[in-house]
Amino acid sequence: MDNNNHLKEVEGKRVHDHFNNKKAAISAARRIMVPGPVIVGAGPSGLATAACLTEKGVPSLILERANCIASLWQLKTYDRLRLHLPKQFCQLPLMPFPSNFPTYPTKQQFLTYLETYTNHFGLDPVFNTTVVNAEYDHLSRLWRVKTQQGLKQEETVYLCQWLIVATGENAEEVVPYIEGMDGFRGPIFHSSSYKTGELFRDKNVLVVGCGNSGMESNDPVVDIAFVIAANPHVLIYEVHVLPQEMIGRSTFGLSMCLLKWFPVRLVDQFLLLMSWLMLGDTSQFGLIRPKLGPLELKNVSGKTPVLDVGTLAKIRSGNIKVCRAIKRLTHHAAEFIDGSIENYDAIILATGYKSNVPYWLKDTEMFSEKDGFPRMEFPNGWKGAHGLYAVGFNKRGLLGASIDARRISEDIEHQWNSEAKKLMAFSRSLPLPPNQDLEFNSMVVN
Numbered sequence: 001m002d003n004n005n006h007l008k009e010v011e012g013k014r015v016h017d018h019f020n021n022k023k024a025a026i027s028a029a030r031r032i033m034v035p036g037p038v039i040v041g042a043g044p045s046g047l048a049t050a051a052c053l054t055e056k057g058v059p060s061l062i063l064e065r066a067n068c069i070a071s072l073w074q075l076k077t078y079d080r081l082r083l084h085l086p087k088q089f090c091q092l093p094l095m096p097f098p099s100n101f102p103t104y105p106t107k108q109q110f111l112t113y114l115e116t117y118t119n120h121f122g123l124d125p126v127f128n129t130t131v132v133n134a135e136y137d138h139l140s141r142l143w144r145v146k147t148q149q150g151l152k153q154e155e156t157v158y159l160c161q162w163l164i165v166a167t168g169e170n171a172e173e174v175v176p177y178i179e180g181m182d183g184f185r186g187p188i189f190h191s192s193s194y195k196t197g198e199l200f201r202d203k204n205v206l207v208v209g210c211g212n213s214g215m216e217s218n219d220p221v222v223d224i225a226f227v228i229a230a231n232p233h234v235l236i237y238e239v240h241v242l243p244q245e246m247i248g249r250s251t252f253g254l255s256m257c258l259l260k261w262f263p264v265r266l267v268d269q270f271l272l273l274m275s276w277l278m279l280g281d282t283s284q285f286g287l288i289r290p291k292l293g294p295l296e297l298k299n300v301s302g303k304t305p306v307l308d309v310g311t312l313a314k315i316r317s318g319n320i321k322v323c324r325a326i327k328r329l330t331h332h333a334a335e336f337i338d339g340s341i342e343n344y345d346a347i348i349l350a351t352g353y354k355s356n357v358p359y360w361l362k363d364t365e366m367f368s369e370k371d372g373f374p375r376m377e378f379p380n381g382w383k384g385a386h387g388l389y390a391v392g393f394n395k396r397g398l399l400g401a402s403i404d405a406r407r408i409s410e411d412i413e414h415q416w417n418s419e420a421k422k423l424m425a426f427s428r429s430l431p432l433p434p435n436q437d438l439e440f441n442s443m444v445v446n
Contacts, residue, residue: 031158031159036058036060037053038061044398047062062124092114132146136386140159143158163387165390169395189347267295269293286324379403383411
């Protein structure tokens with residue numbers, strides 16, 4: 001039985017059952033058939049995938065819970081942010097950064113680039129729309145994506161043959177519990193809410209964490225130390241600190257070049273040797289390196305090495321004090337495991353982010369319920385079963401997301417011309433009961 005006949009039989013049975021089963025509840029949710037893929041997330045990963053699909057003549061629908069594109073960049077990063085990798089490693093497919101942009105673009109320049117990118121490819125995300133449930137229906141062979149939109153939480157169900165998860169690695173803040181934090185009298189907040197150090201002028205501030213949101217270019221502790229005469233302390237765990245550039249090239253670019261010829265562990269040894277020659281022994285400042293090398297650790301755990309943009313100089317000068325693990329908090333202070341006690345006016349939790357996929361995607365084959373990442377490691381984690389895809393989960397930043405976007409668009413293109421148009425034509429002929437109109441997304445089918 002071909003796919004069309006199978007769908008007719010399944011949907012015919014469903015309509016028949018609906019009329020004959022008095023107990024069947026009539027859903028108030030709108031149902032919209034989407035001929036192309038549904039993309040969940042309008043960040044760089046989702047935009048890149050939609051652009052690649054558009055370039056191949058495949059329409060798509062982007063659903064975004066926030067009121068803007070790239071909400072993490074627009075709403076949850078601080079004002080002085082710059083990209084910590086050269087722009088050629090951060091550009092999205094099919095459109096390079098403007099030549100007049102600096103090597104390390106500012107936050108506003110990156111957002112301008114994304115807005116231009118969105119307009120150039122005619123992308124039109126549906127904003128303020130939260131996906132609360134996405135489940136594959138084996139009978140109809142379609143994904144049913146249930147959303148809530150706006151203040152009234154109006155429900156809509158989108159039906160599609162392909163579902164692309166682009167919510168990314170940083171969808172939700174990680175907020176750990178620290179003993180005594182409920183009784184701390186000063187503000188405690190996640191680094192996603194940090195905008196400028198001006199709020200902490202002449203204050204003692206403890207920054208908990210030393211990863212992407214703790215010590216790099218999107219680093220509140222460095223920003224505080226550079227902008228104002230505050231006294232920031234940073235709570236450090238094991239971390240690799242590397243120079244931002246080596247022998248006249250970006251550390252990242254040099255690493256990518258060396259990996260084409262040498263194994264990861266050998267490249268790691270080179271990076272650590274150069275770091276020791278350029279930065280010295282970081283352990284003397286309390287910065288203990290992990291046992292695995294920086295690139296191997298990144299591949300295994302996703303933990304990114306810190307590219308030094310001024311942190312070490314501030315630590316050497318005493319502007320930033322390195323602390324060890326917290327034992328507990330009191331009304332105005334933190335007690336550390338070594339018994340020392342320091343008074344603080346505020347605490348910033350630079351404790352990172354996590355995937356939110358397990359909360360809404362009812363699929364445990366492709367994505368792990370534990371961490372919300374694809375079970376298959378790079379380069380095989382972009383494609384699952386039944387038209388399910390993942391973009392931006394390969395722990396390789398914007399460059400990795402671009403690789404995923406190209407692969408996904410090429411894979412869907414092979415299916416598009418024969419499958420999607422047949423499905424749309426058939427779906428228009430489906431008989432439906434009263435109050436169950438099936439709408440069609442207004443995307444253009446080329």
